[in-house]
Amino acid sequence: MKQPKPWVKPVLELGPVVLFFVIFMLFREDSVHVLGRDYSGFVFATLVFIPVLVISTLIMWRLTGKLAPMQIATLVLVLVFGGLSVWLDDPRFFKMKPTMIYLLFAGLLGYSLIAGRNWLGAVLGEALPLTETGWLKLTRRMAAMFLALAVANELIWRLMSETSWVWFKTFGLPVLLFLFLMANAGLYRDHALEKPDGDKPQDGK
Incomplete structure (x- = not known):
């Protein structure tokens, strides 16, 4: 399988984290209304981070044909703990x-x-x-x-x-x-x- 360009992997790995940071800094003092619920800036940033991480991980798997154990474990725990934070607004x-x-x-x-x-x-x-x-x-x-x-x-x-x-x-x-x-x-x-x-x-x- 063709290897992606050197800059692609860092962007896919760091992009979701940087996006989380930016959204949190923008909304940390605010309450964000989404689908009938009000979330703190932190939980809203988490809500955005989860699907972005899923997409970036799938793109990485698509490009390289494999995922490292650390990537899989991180994705699963983000889905579990991030999902709980959004669901319980905690x-x-x-x-x-x-x-x-x-x-x-x-x-x-x-x-x-x-x-x-x-x-x-x-x-x-x-x-x-x-x-x-x-x-x-x-x-x-x-x-x-x-x-x-x-x-x-x-x-x-x-x-x-x-x-x-x-x-x-x-x-x-x-x-x-x-x-x-x-x-x-x-x-x-x-x-x-x-x-x-x-x-x-x-x-x-």
Whole structure:
């Protein structure tokens, strides 16, 4: 299947989040009347975000012929928790959604360590070829990171303003994930698999 242009994937992944942020900032002080009901700016932004995410995910699947497990899990949880927020007009469910996602990923990675399965390598192996030891270390670190993000999300939405949480969700979480990836540059280098014509990988680092 033909690969989409490099800019298409970031637009499809980030577009719905940016749209949510823009709509929230425009209507955060208002009550929006939709189909006979009045919604807060936050819930209205959630109402718009859900179908946009569904459409962008379907476009991604159509273009690439596959979806990553993280994309599928995110879509399902958005439908569940976002749908509850809209149905009950209660923003708390949507704010808890990142917590559920990160706990899910932390749990799956933790179980893979206990079961001796390299699930992270199965998902990212083509893009990031590492030795067995490298995958073990990265799995531990990512499990800890997801736990930390779940705790951070809970603290921020419960203790800070709604606007603060939206800024954190839109910009803070991506920055933290990027910093995590950069902080592990040494691991990628030390445990990278050698090219086929090179020496065998040193797996004991």
